[in-house]
Amino acid sequence: MTHLSSKRSFRLCARSLNFLLVAICFFTIAGCGKGGNSGNEIRVGVVMPITGREAKPGQYQREGIELAIKQINDAGGIMVKEKGKKLRVKEVFYDDASDQAKSAGLVERAMTTDEVTAVIGGYSTALGEAESVMPDRYQTPWITPGAAAAHIFSRDYTYTFGTLSSTDLLGYTTGEFLGSLTDAGKLKKDLAVALALENTDHGVEYGEGIQRWIQEHPGYFRVVFSEKFDLGGTDFSGLLQKVKASKADIFLADAHLQDYITMERQYIQSGMYHQMISYGARGPDQDARKALGDATNYIFAGLWWSKKLPYPQVKKFDADYQAFAGHEPDSYYPAPAYDAMRALAMAIEQAGTLNKTAIRDALKNVELKDSLMPGQVLRFGKMGQVELPFVIVQNKPDDKSDIVYPKDAATGEAVAPKPRK
Amino acid sequence: MNTADFLNLLVAAVLLAGVYAAMSVGMTIIYGVLKIVNLAHAGFLMLGAYFVYELYTRANIDPLLGVILAFPVFFLIGVAVYWLLVRRIPRSDQPTLSSLLLLFGLWLVLQNLGYLIWGNGDHAILTPRTFSTFQIGPIIFPTVRLVVFGAAVASLACLEFALHRTWFGRAIRALMQNSDAGRIAGVHVDRTAQVAFGIGIAFAGAAGGLLAMMYSFTPDFGGSFLLRAFVIIVLGGLESFAGVAVGALILALVETFSILLIPSGYQPAISFSLLVLALVILPDGVAGLWKKRQRLA
Numbered sequence: 001m002t003h004l005s006s007k008r009s010f011r012l013c014a015r016s017l018n019f020l021l022v023a024i025c026f027f028t029i030a031g032c033g034k035g036g037n038s039g040n041e042i043r044v045g046v047v048m049p050i051t052g053r054e055a056k057p058g059q060y061q062r063e064g065i066e067l068a069i070k071q072i073n074d075a076g077g078i079m080v081k082e083k084g085k086k087l088r089v090k091e092v093f094y095d096d097a098s099d100q101a102k103s104a105g106l107v108e109r110a111m112t113t114d115e116v117t118a119v120i121g122g123y124s125t126a127l128g129e130a131e132s133v134m135p136d137r138y139q140t141p142w143i144t145p146g147a148a149a150a151h152i153f154s155r156d157y158t159y160t161f162g163t164l165s166s167t168d169l170l171g172y173t174t175g176e177f178l179g180s181l182t183d184a185g186k187l188k189k190d191l192a193v194a195l196a197l198e199n200t201d202h203g204v205e206y207g208e209g210i211q212r213w214i215q216e217h218p219g220y221f222r223v224v225f226s227e228k229f230d231l232g233g234t235d236f237s238g239l240l241q242k243v244k245a246s247k248a249d250i251f252l253a254d255a256h257l258q259d260y261i262t263m264e265r266q267y268i269q270s271g272m273y274h275q276m277i278s279y280g281a282r283g284p285d286q287d288a289r290k291a292l293g294d295a296t297n298y299i300f301a302g303l304w305w306s307k308k309l310p311y312p313q314v315k316k317f318d319a320d321y322q323a324f325a326g327h328e329p330d331s332y333y334p335a336p337a338y339d340a341m342r343a344l345a346m347a348i349e350q351a352g353t354l355n356k357t358a359i360r361d362a363l364k365n366v367e368l369k370d371s372l373m374p375g376q377v378l379r380f381g382k383m384g385q386v387e388l389p390f391v392i393v394q395n396k397p398d399d400k401s402d403i404v405y406p407k408d409a410a411t412g413e414a415v416a417p418k419p420r421k
Numbered sequence: 422m423n424t425a426d427f428l429n430l431l432v433a434a435v436l437l438a439g440v441y442a443a444m445s446v447g448m449t450i451i452y453g454v455l456k457i458v459n460l461a462h463a464g465f466l467m468l469g470a471y472f473v474y475e476l477y478t479r480a481n482i483d484p485l486l487g488v489i490l491a492f493p494v495f496f497l498i499g500v501a502v503y504w505l506l507v508r509r510i511p512r513s514d515q516p517t518l519s520s521l522l523l524l525f526g527l528w529l530v531l532q533n534l535g536y537l538i539w540g541n542g543d544h545a546i547l548t549p550r551t552f553s554t555f556q557i558g559p560i561i562f563p564t565v566r567l568v569v570f571g572a573a574v575a576s577l578a579c580l581e582f583a584l585h586r587t588w589f590g591r592a593i594r595a596l597m598q599n600s601d602a603g604r605i606a607g608v609h610v611d612r613t614a615q616v617a618f619g620i621g622i623a624f625a626g627a628a629g630g631l632l633a634m635m636y637s638f639t640p641d642f643g644g645s646f647l648l649r650a651f652v653i654i655v656l657g658g659l660e661s662f663a664g665v666a667v668g669a670l671i672l673a674l675v676e677t678f679s680i681l682l683i684p685s686g687y688q689p690a691i692s693f694s695l696l697v698l699a700l701v702i703l704p705d706g707v708a709g710l711w712k713k714r715q716r717l718a
Contacts, residue, residue: 051532052641055541098641199686228686232645234636237433238680245426257543261637268552269563270429291545291637295552 041090042078042348044069044341045110047121047131048146052098053232053258056287057333058123061145063325064334065120066091068341070324078345081352089345092116100130107131111138117354118142120340123333124256125149125167125202126231135159141360143344145337148304149201153383159360162385163336163343163378167202167254167280170302171209173390174252174278177300177405177414179213179220186416187250187275194225194248194274196239196263198255203228206254206280224248231256236263240270254280261291268295275417276300284393284401286330298418300394300404305332305373308403308411309391313370335372343368343378374409425559432560434670434677439570441669442577443631444646445653447624449665450580452654453597454617456513457520461502462625462650463643464531469495469629470638471539477546484546488572488630492623499622502527503615514600535640545637569631576627580620581662593617648689652696658705671695 046065049058069089072078077086092114096103103122110116111134118141122128128147135142136157143161144152150166181187195210197203207226214221225246229239240263243251251274255263260282267277282288283301307318307329317338321329329335347362348354363380371378374389381387392405394414402412444466451459472494473487482490506527510520553564584590592613595603604610632638632646653672657664672695679691 050541051536053639055536055639055641056543059541227684230686230688233685233688234645234649235433235437235676236685237437238430238677239685241426241430241433242680242685258637258639261543261545265551265635266563269554269561269566271554271556271561287543287545287637291543291547293547293551 040087042080042087042354043090043092043114043116044344045107045114045116045119045121046091046093047096047103047106047110047119048093048123049098049103049127050095052096053256054098054124054127056257056330057146058095058098060330060333061123061337062093063321064145064329064337065341067321067324067334068338068345071320072341072345078348080348080354082354096121096127098124098127100126103127104130104134107134107142108138111135111140116140117348117356118344118359120145120337120344122147125152125200128152128162129201132157132160139360140356141344141347141363143340143363145340146333149205150383150385151201151205153381153385157384159356160384161340161343161363161380163340163373164304165386165388165390166209167205168209168212169387170281170390171206171211171254172213173209173392173405174206174280174302175210175213175217175221177302177392178250178276179217180405181276181414181416182220186414189219191221191249191275192224192247193221193250193252194243194246195223195227196243196251196253196255197226197228198231198259199228200231203254203280210252221250229259231259233259233262236266237270239263240266240272244270244272248274250274250276252276252278252280255282257282257285257288260285261288264288264292264295264299273418273420277418278302281332284331284395286328289395289399294397296395297397298395298415300392300414302390303332303393304388304390305335306391306393306403307335308393308401309372309374309409310411311372311376313376314372317372339368339371339373339378343380428560430677430681432562433566434673436563436566436570437677438666438670438673439573440566440628440631440635441649441653441673442666443569443573443624444628445650445657445665445669446577446580446662447621447628448650449621449654449657449662450593450617450624451621452516454593455507455614456516457507457510457524458516459621459625460521460524460647461527461531463647464528464535465495465498465622465625466629466632466643466646467535467638467640468498468531469626470633470642471535471544471629472626473630473633474544474546474638477548484548484630484634485568485572488627491626491630492576495626496619496623498626499619500615502622503618507618508611508615532640539640541639543637543639546633548634551634565634569634572631573628576624577662577666580624584662589613589616648692648696652692652699655696656699656703 048062069091073088077088079086094106096106107119110119120143122131122144123146125147128144129152132152136159141159145163148164148167150168195207197207260279278300283299289296343366347359347366351358351362368378374391391403393401394404395401403409404414448459448462469491472491473484476482476487477484550565554561592608595608653668656671657668676691
């Protein structure tokens with residue numbers, strides 16, 4: 001009897017021990033997942049698409065953020081007065097796979113489960129729009145280096161910031177650039193413009209910006225065709241046939257990379273020609289130049305940044321980025337992400353605390369005076385979005401490209417009209 | 422719009438139909454014999470695109486030859502996938518949840534494999550053929566689209582020949598019509614299903630190669646074509662190859678010409694509307710209509 005009961009009590013003991021071990025493991029793992037910012041680090045959430053439709057720009061933006069984090073940590077971290085010491089930055093990264101629902105969910109997860117100090121995320125307007133509802137809900141600062149539609153910043157959110165100027169301004173600058181070519185006698189007055197815009201806020205605002213410039217400057221251009229197309233289309237022959245039928249002189253589209261490649265291929269195959277052609281912010285992208293070859297020559301693009309900007313900090317960034325990522329920065333993608341992280345670091349330092357509301361308030365007043373972006377000073381506007389000028393870049397033969405507008409940043413002359421062959 | 426524009430659009434629609442038919446036929450074979458909806462079809466389209474791309478960039482093999490080489494390679498891949506995974510799915514006359522989940526999972530695995538191997542950049546095949554065109558009167562023919570159309574039609578003709586003139590083709594058709602009767606007549610169901618799955622995947626791989634000649638692609642490639650493939654096989658009738666060709670032509674014509682009446686932003690809605698219409702009005706597709714007419718005659 002005694003023997004049996006001792007055996008039973010041994011089993012009970014073993015079971016309790018097992019339970020205890022499982023519980024310890026569980027809480028240890030759960031604890032690992034959180035950690036918060038109470039220790040010796042500042043957790044920053046990074047939610048970017050590195051798979052799916054927006055994978056390539058998302059990858060470049062991630063690399064921009066990680067380069068900034070590396071440089072901050074190499075310098076010892078961010079000084080937080082409240083803690084009396086410098087704290088290192090720890091990135092909590094999630095790939096949203098270019099999926100809107102997943103993107104919003106991951107930002108929520110970073111802000112709640114991971115208890116990050118701030119989130120940098122949202123490449124593309126569509127993904128940024130999905131994420132933008134979370135910051136005010138969880139009172140955590142969010143900076144998007146890839147969503148440009150002004151619509152995102154017009155909802156009275158207070159924790160939402162963006163390092164890209166609005167796409168409306170991109171459209172407006174495109175109008176300004178074309179107008180400057182008319183003034184220079186390179187293009188005739190009263191030319192007909194056809195607009196093909198992706199069916200997103202990005203596309204809509206780009207079209208609105210162009211139309212606004214044309215209305216404010218009568219006699220320069222007239223819009224003879226304007227239509228939206230769906231993102232990720234497989235066939236644009238119908239749309240292009242309508243553009244052709246409109247007999248426009250200038251073709252301005254707003255498209256993402258894959259649509260730019262597909263549409264330009266079909267454009268050439270249809271034997272179309274326009275005096276000037278643009279795909280919005282797409283043009284000098286390396287993948288497009290590989291996929292389209294000489295067909296990309298003389299296409300111009302409005303960009304938020306170019307590695308050709310004549311600032312010393314841009315040259316340094318270009319070299320640092322190549323050493324860090326092992327390849328050149330493509331298009332504008334990594335620069336606004338790099339500056340987003342640096343602006344956040346500056347705001348944390350100025351706030352002197354890891355209190356998210358204090359960091360939000362500091363972000364409102366942050367002034368990054370060695371910014372990579374055109375104008376060299378990055379500060380967030382009243383609604384949280386920067387208001388920086390654009391540069392117009394034109395592709396040239398032999399894989400070259402030049403900044404052709406504004407004049408003070410130009411590295412080459414704009415070729416207009418585009419040669420036929 | 423003048424006559425020349427109209428004719429150009431018509432040519433574009435017919436050439437597009439060839440592409441659509443090529444990418445849908447693999448799904449039809451697999452559904453017909455195994456009664457499973459191959460959700461991994463898009464994954465094999467993507468692999469086919471990269472297969473042709475690799476042959477072109479590494480060995481300088483013409484993409485068209487690459488497409489021909491894709492047939493045996495993807496046939497073997499299909500046979501292996503059947504042997505490893507698909508044969509374990511319980512047989513049914515209707516698509517089962519387990520088959521949908523398995524093949525959806527396989528698609529995700531293929532996608533991630535693609536990301537591991539090729540990264541997330543856009544890849545494309547650029548040959549002298551890519552931008553070349555030739556003109557007959559006012560009509561412009563993009564060479565690459567014509568080549569893709571020709572290859573699609575030739576492969577469909579070969580399939581049609583094999584299905585009607587060989588014993589094995591008859592076995593496949595027998596299983597598509599009535600698997601029990603086929604078994605009684607001496608058809609080895611498992612072996613035939615394995616080969617049919619292999620042929621379906623071979624067509625998917627080859628179609629991916631053809632698409633790679635026209636579009637840029639990432640490991641995410643194929644998803645937008647999957648919806649169109651569904652529409653086409655529902656329109657054409659789930660088990661009819663001639664129906665697939667007709668379904669592809671209907672979809673291409675409607676997609677291309679509807680843009681003249683409605684903004685092109687609504688193009689995906691056209692595919693969905695056609696799918697719903699076909700399911701409600703023509704649940705057996707165009708092939709069902711033919712059969713009905715034959716019975717009445």
